[in-house]
Amino acid sequence: MDTPLIEVVNLNKSFSGVQVLFNVNFKVRRNEIHCLVGENGAGKSTLMKILSGVYPYHEYTGEIKIEGKPVKFHNIYDSEKEGIAIIYQELSLVPELTVYENIFLGHEITNGISIDVSREIIESKKLLEMVKGESISPMAKVKELSISLQQIVEIAKALSKNPKVLILDEPTSSLSETESENLLNLLLELKRKGMTIILISHRLKEVLKVADSITVLRDGHTVKYIERESKEFNENSIIKYMVGREIKEIYPPRIREExxxxxxxxxxxxxxxxxxxxxxxxxxxxxxxxxxxxxxxxxxxxxxxxxxxxxxxxxxxxxxxxxxxxxxxxxxxxxxxxxxxxxIFYLTEDRKEKGLILIESIRKNITLPRLDKISANGIIDEQKEIVVASEFLNKLRIKARHVNVRVSTLSGGTQQKVLVSKSLFSEPxxxxxxxxxxxxxxxxxFDIYNLIRELxxxxxxxxxxxxxxxxxxxxxxxxxxxxxxxxxxxxxxxxxxxxxxxxxxxxx
Amino acid sequence: MRTFLEHLKTFLKENVRDYAMFIALLAIMAVFSLISQGNFLAPVNISNLVNQTGYLGVLSIGVTLVIVIREIDLSIGFLSGFLGAIAAVLMKFHGFSALAAILIALSLGTLAGLLNGSLVAFLGVPSFVATLAGWLAYRGALLMVTSGTGTIIINNNTFNAIGNSFIPDIPGLSNFLPQYHKLTLILGISGVVFIVLSSIAGRRRNIQRGFDVMPLDIFILQLIFISGLLLYFTFKLAAFRGISWTLVIVLIVTVIYSFVTSKTSLGRHIYAVGGNPEAAELSGIEVKKIKLIVFASMGFLSGLSGILFASRLQSATTTAGTLFELYAIAGAYIGGVSAAGGVGNVVNSLVGAFVMTTLTNGMNLLGVDISLQYIILGIVLALAVIFDVATRRRGK
Missing domain, CATH: 3.40.50.300 (P-loop containing nucleotide triphosphate hydrolases)
Known part of the structure; x- marks a missing residue:
C-alpha cells in the first residue's frame, strides 16, 4: 500500500488545561475524498486548524507526516507551502474586491513592480473554468455574487495555490439543496482531475455520496475509520459511532412530576x-x-x-x-x-465575547443585569452588592479568593459559574x-447540572x-x-x- | 526598612500606571521651577495654572466617558467656542442676564450632544465622522456669530466673575494671617482631612471584607503624598487670592462625575457598554440610550467650557475653542483612559488636562517658541500613551 498523503499520529491538544484531542490518528490517501465526521465539539475543527498551521507546532504533541515526511507547521504559510489549502465555513473573501483580486490576494502576479492585471484575469478565468464557474466574471465584485458562487470563487482561490490537498469545513451548511448537490459534484470532478480532498460535514447523506473513506471523531478521540467497501459504510453505523457512548452517572435524577x-x-x-x-x-x-x-x-x-x-x-x-x-x-x-x-434570562453560549465583561470584577459582572436590586435612587449599595455576590461565590463554589477578583483571571469553568450567577441574580x-x-x-x-435540577x-x-x-x-x-x-x-x-x-x- | 523598600518596589511595579502621571507632573513642575528660578511656582502662576485648566478640564472629564464607551467627539472644541460666543451675543446685544445666557448655552450644548449621540447611536454613523462634521459646522457657526463684530467684548460683570474672581474670605478676620486667604485654607485643610479619613475607613472596610489592600507603609506613603500635594496647592492658592469661582465649578463637576461613574447604576452601565457592548446588551442595558446620555453630557460640558473660556477672556473671539478638543483628548489619554473601552477615570483625566496646561503654561513662561511647544506636547502625548499601552500589556 502507498504511503498516505497525510498522516497524523497520536495527536494531543489542550486549551488552557482542557484536553480536546486525545491520541488522534488520521490518514488520507492520495486522490481520494476523505470525510471527517463527528458531533459539534468532537474536535474536527481543532484537528483541521492544526493541519493548516493555525495552531502552531509547539501547542500540540504528536506527529504530522506529508508523503511520509514529518512536518512542523509554525504558521499558515508553512502549511500552504506543503500544499494544504483550507476553506473555512465562514468565507474569507473581501466583499469589496473583485473576483480576480480575491483569487490572487496575498500572492499577486506581478511584472516586477506592479500587479499584472491582465494575467491575473486570464489565470482567474482558467481557475474558474476548472471549478465549473465559467459564469462568474473575474471583474465582478464578490459582494455581488450569491453565497454559492462565492464558495466557488473561494475554491478557485484555494486552487490558485496549487495545493496537494483541499480541506473544506462544512461547505454546504449555508447552501440550498441544489447548490449543495452542485458543490458535491464539483468535488467529485476535482477528484477525477487528481485532487485530494478532506471534507468536514455533519450531513451524512452528503458524506455517503462522495466519501471514499471516513474518520469518525468523538469527544476528541478517533473512534472509527470506515472505507467505502466496508459493511459499515451506512448512516446507521456512522451515527452509532458518532454518538455511541453511555450516559454516565453525572446527571442528577429527574424530579418526575406532572x-x-x-x-x-x-x-x-x-x-x-x-x-x-x-x-x-x-x-x-x-x-x-x-x-x-x-x-x-x-x-x-x-x-x-x-x-x-x-x-x-x-x-x-x-x-x-x-x-x-x-x-x-x-x-x-x-x-x-x-x-x-x-x-426571562438568556445565558449566552459565548461567555467571553457576549457574556462577561472580562476586565471587570466578579461582583460587577454578577449584578449587572439587575443593579436596581442593590441600589436605591440609582445609587449602588456596595456593601449589599458584595454580600450578595459573596453568597454566589459560596453557593456555586466559585474558585476565587473574593468577589473583587477580575473575571479575566479565572478559568473557563469558573467564568461560566460567574455567568450562571449573573443569570440567577436576575431571578428569572x-x-x-x-x-x-x-x-x-x-x-x-456536574455543579451546573445539579443547579439546573435545583432550579x-x-x-x-x-x-x-x-x-x-x-x-x-x-x-x-x-x-x-x-x-x-x-x-x-x-x-x-x-x-x-x-x-x-x-x-x-x-x-x- | 528593607521591607518598606521592597514594598515600594513591588508596589510601584504593579501600580506604576496609576502613579506615573503624578510623578511626571512633579518632575515637570520641578524642571520648570528650576529653569524659571522659582517664578513658575509663584502663587500667582499656580493660581493662573488652575484657572487655565478649568475649560480644558471639564472637556477632559466629558470626553473620558466618550472614550470609555469606545467613541470619540471632535466637535467639542468649536462647540465650546461657538456657545461662548452665543452667550456673549445674548448678553451684549439682546440684554440677557448672565444666568439666562449661561442656561441657554448649556441647553444648546446638551442639544448639540444629543444630535451627535443620535447620529452615532441610532443612525450608526461612526462617531469620528459625525463629530468631524460637527467640528466643521460649529467652526462655521462661530465665525458667523462673530462675523459682524469680530471679537465681542463682554461687559457683564457677573459673567466675567466666573473666570476672574475668587470666593470671598471670612469677614472680620483681616488681622489674622493677613497674607493668606483664610476660607481657602479652611476648605483645603478640611478637604484633605476628609480624604485621609475616608481613605482609612475604606481601607478598613476592605480588610474586613477580605479584599486585597496595599501594604500599610505604602498606604501611609500614598496618603502623605496626596495630602502634601493638595496642601501645597492650597497654601499657594491661599497666598494669592484664594479659590477661584472657576475652580469651584470644576470641583463640583468633578465630584458629580466621579460620584456618578463610581457609585451609580448609570455609571456602571457606561463602563459596561465600554467594557463589552454585547454583554451589556444581553444584560438588559440599552446601549443606545447610554451612548445618547454620554454624548449629551459631553455637549453640556462643552457649553460649560465655552462659558468658562469666554468669561476668563471677558470676550468671545473668532478663534475660541481652536484645538480644545485635541488638548482635552490628550489630557484624557495622559490620565490613562483606554481606547479599547471600559477603562478610564474622570479625576485622572482632570489631572491629565492639568499636565497639558502645566506644560503650555511653563513653556510660555520660559518663552519657548510656539513651534517647539507643539512638538514637545506631541512627544509627551505619544510617550504617555506608549507608556500606558506597555504597562497595560504587562498587566495582562
Missing part, C-alpha cells in the same frame, strides 16, 4: 435576517412548563441561538414574526431590558441556557440548548430537535429514547 402551568409559549415564529433577507427560523411552535427542563437539540446552523435571541428581546434586530405568551398572556418584548423585566422564571457547559471541566459541569425543583422553566446529546438526554423532560431553522421533531418523553434516534432528526 407539569401544568405553561410558562413560555411560542407560536408561529418566523425570523428573517435583515441583512441577507434569509429566513433563519420558520414556523417555530414550542412551549415550556413550570418546573420543566426542555432540551433543544440541533447541530451548528440549526438556528438554536437565533431562536433564543428572538425570544429574549431580539437584540440583533432580526425581523421577527410570531406570538410569544408568558404564563398565558400574550406579550411583546422589544428589548433585552424588557425581556429581563418579564422574567424562565431560563434560556445556551450551551451552559461548553468548554468547561467535568467538575464544573426546576424551585419551579423555574428551563430551555436547555445543547449540542451534547448525553446532556440533552440526561437532563431534559422533553426534547425539541431543530434542523435548518425548523423544529423537526418533538419527543414528549425521553424514556427509552436513544441518541441515534435524536441525531436522525438533526442531520440532513
Amino acid at each position: 407539569y401544568n402551568d405553561v410558562y413560555l409559549e411560542v407560536k408561529n415564529l418566523n425570523v428573517i435576517r435583515p441583512d441577507t433577507g434569509k429566513k433563519i427560523l420558520s414556523n417555530i411552535n414550542l412551549f415550556v412548563k413550570k418546573g420543566e427542563v426542555v432540551g433543544i437539540f440541533g447541530l451548528i446552523g440549526a438556528g438554536r441561538t437565533e431562536l433564543a435571541l428572538s425570544i429574549f428581546g431580539n437584540p440583533y434586530g432580526f425581523i421577527v414574526n410570531g406570538e410569544i405568551y408568558l404564563k398565558g398572556k400574550k406579550v411583546k418584548i422589544s428589548s433585552t431590558e424588557e425581556a429581563i423585566r418579564h422574567g 422564571d424562565i431560563f434560556i441556557m445556551d450551551e451552559p457547559t461548553r468548554g468547561i471541566d467535568v467538575g464544573a459541569k 426546576s425543583r424551585e419551579g423555574k422553566a428551563i430551555m436547555l440548548i445543547s449540542s451534547e446529546l448525553p446532556e440533552i438526554l440526561g437532563l431534559s423532560d422533553r426534547i425539541y430537535v431543530m434542523g435548518k431553522g425548523r423544529i423537526t421533531k418533538e419527543f414528549t418523553s425521553v424514556e427509552n429514547l436513544t441518541q441515534e434516534e435524536i441525531m436522525k432528526y438533526a442531520i440532513d
Whole structure:
C-alpha cells in the first residue's frame, strides 16, 4: 500500500488545561475524498486548524507526516507551502474586491513592480473554468455574487495555490439543496482531475455520496475509520459511532412530576435576517412548563441561538414574526431590558465575547443585569452588592479568593459559574441556557447540572440548548430537535429514547 | 526598612500606571521651577495654572466617558467656542442676564450632544465622522456669530466673575494671617482631612471584607503624598487670592462625575457598554440610550467650557475653542483612559488636562517658541500613551 498523503499520529491538544484531542490518528490517501465526521465539539475543527498551521507546532504533541515526511507547521504559510489549502465555513473573501483580486490576494502576479492585471484575469478565468464557474466574471465584485458562487470563487482561490490537498469545513451548511448537490459534484470532478480532498460535514447523506473513506471523531478521540467497501459504510453505523457512548452517572435524577402551568409559549415564529433577507427560523411552535427542563437539540446552523435571541428581546434586530405568551398572556418584548423585566434570562453560549465583561470584577459582572436590586435612587449599595455576590461565590463554589477578583483571571469553568450567577441574580422564571457547559471541566459541569435540577425543583422553566446529546438526554423532560431553522421533531418523553434516534432528526 | 523598600518596589511595579502621571507632573513642575528660578511656582502662576485648566478640564472629564464607551467627539472644541460666543451675543446685544445666557448655552450644548449621540447611536454613523462634521459646522457657526463684530467684548460683570474672581474670605478676620486667604485654607485643610479619613475607613472596610489592600507603609506613603500635594496647592492658592469661582465649578463637576461613574447604576452601565457592548446588551442595558446620555453630557460640558473660556477672556473671539478638543483628548489619554473601552477615570483625566496646561503654561513662561511647544506636547502625548499601552500589556 502507498504511503498516505497525510498522516497524523497520536495527536494531543489542550486549551488552557482542557484536553480536546486525545491520541488522534488520521490518514488520507492520495486522490481520494476523505470525510471527517463527528458531533459539534468532537474536535474536527481543532484537528483541521492544526493541519493548516493555525495552531502552531509547539501547542500540540504528536506527529504530522506529508508523503511520509514529518512536518512542523509554525504558521499558515508553512502549511500552504506543503500544499494544504483550507476553506473555512465562514468565507474569507473581501466583499469589496473583485473576483480576480480575491483569487490572487496575498500572492499577486506581478511584472516586477506592479500587479499584472491582465494575467491575473486570464489565470482567474482558467481557475474558474476548472471549478465549473465559467459564469462568474473575474471583474465582478464578490459582494455581488450569491453565497454559492462565492464558495466557488473561494475554491478557485484555494486552487490558485496549487495545493496537494483541499480541506473544506462544512461547505454546504449555508447552501440550498441544489447548490449543495452542485458543490458535491464539483468535488467529485476535482477528484477525477487528481485532487485530494478532506471534507468536514455533519450531513451524512452528503458524506455517503462522495466519501471514499471516513474518520469518525468523538469527544476528541478517533473512534472509527470506515472505507467505502466496508459493511459499515451506512448512516446507521456512522451515527452509532458518532454518538455511541453511555450516559454516565453525572446527571442528577429527574424530579418526575406532572407539569401544568405553561410558562413560555411560542407560536408561529418566523425570523428573517435583515441583512441577507434569509429566513433563519420558520414556523417555530414550542412551549415550556413550570418546573420543566426542555432540551433543544440541533447541530451548528440549526438556528438554536437565533431562536433564543428572538425570544429574549431580539437584540440583533432580526425581523421577527410570531406570538410569544408568558404564563398565558400574550406579550411583546422589544428589548433585552424588557425581556429581563418579564422574567426571562438568556445565558449566552459565548461567555467571553457576549457574556462577561472580562476586565471587570466578579461582583460587577454578577449584578449587572439587575443593579436596581442593590441600589436605591440609582445609587449602588456596595456593601449589599458584595454580600450578595459573596453568597454566589459560596453557593456555586466559585474558585476565587473574593468577589473583587477580575473575571479575566479565572478559568473557563469558573467564568461560566460567574455567568450562571449573573443569570440567577436576575431571578428569572424562565431560563434560556445556551450551551451552559461548553468548554468547561467535568467538575464544573456536574455543579451546573445539579443547579439546573435545583432550579426546576424551585419551579423555574428551563430551555436547555445543547449540542451534547448525553446532556440533552440526561437532563431534559422533553426534547425539541431543530434542523435548518425548523423544529423537526418533538419527543414528549425521553424514556427509552436513544441518541441515534435524536441525531436522525438533526442531520440532513 | 528593607521591607518598606521592597514594598515600594513591588508596589510601584504593579501600580506604576496609576502613579506615573503624578510623578511626571512633579518632575515637570520641578524642571520648570528650576529653569524659571522659582517664578513658575509663584502663587500667582499656580493660581493662573488652575484657572487655565478649568475649560480644558471639564472637556477632559466629558470626553473620558466618550472614550470609555469606545467613541470619540471632535466637535467639542468649536462647540465650546461657538456657545461662548452665543452667550456673549445674548448678553451684549439682546440684554440677557448672565444666568439666562449661561442656561441657554448649556441647553444648546446638551442639544448639540444629543444630535451627535443620535447620529452615532441610532443612525450608526461612526462617531469620528459625525463629530468631524460637527467640528466643521460649529467652526462655521462661530465665525458667523462673530462675523459682524469680530471679537465681542463682554461687559457683564457677573459673567466675567466666573473666570476672574475668587470666593470671598471670612469677614472680620483681616488681622489674622493677613497674607493668606483664610476660607481657602479652611476648605483645603478640611478637604484633605476628609480624604485621609475616608481613605482609612475604606481601607478598613476592605480588610474586613477580605479584599486585597496595599501594604500599610505604602498606604501611609500614598496618603502623605496626596495630602502634601493638595496642601501645597492650597497654601499657594491661599497666598494669592484664594479659590477661584472657576475652580469651584470644576470641583463640583468633578465630584458629580466621579460620584456618578463610581457609585451609580448609570455609571456602571457606561463602563459596561465600554467594557463589552454585547454583554451589556444581553444584560438588559440599552446601549443606545447610554451612548445618547454620554454624548449629551459631553455637549453640556462643552457649553460649560465655552462659558468658562469666554468669561476668563471677558470676550468671545473668532478663534475660541481652536484645538480644545485635541488638548482635552490628550489630557484624557495622559490620565490613562483606554481606547479599547471600559477603562478610564474622570479625576485622572482632570489631572491629565492639568499636565497639558502645566506644560503650555511653563513653556510660555520660559518663552519657548510656539513651534517647539507643539512638538514637545506631541512627544509627551505619544510617550504617555506608549507608556500606558506597555504597562497595560504587562498587566495582562
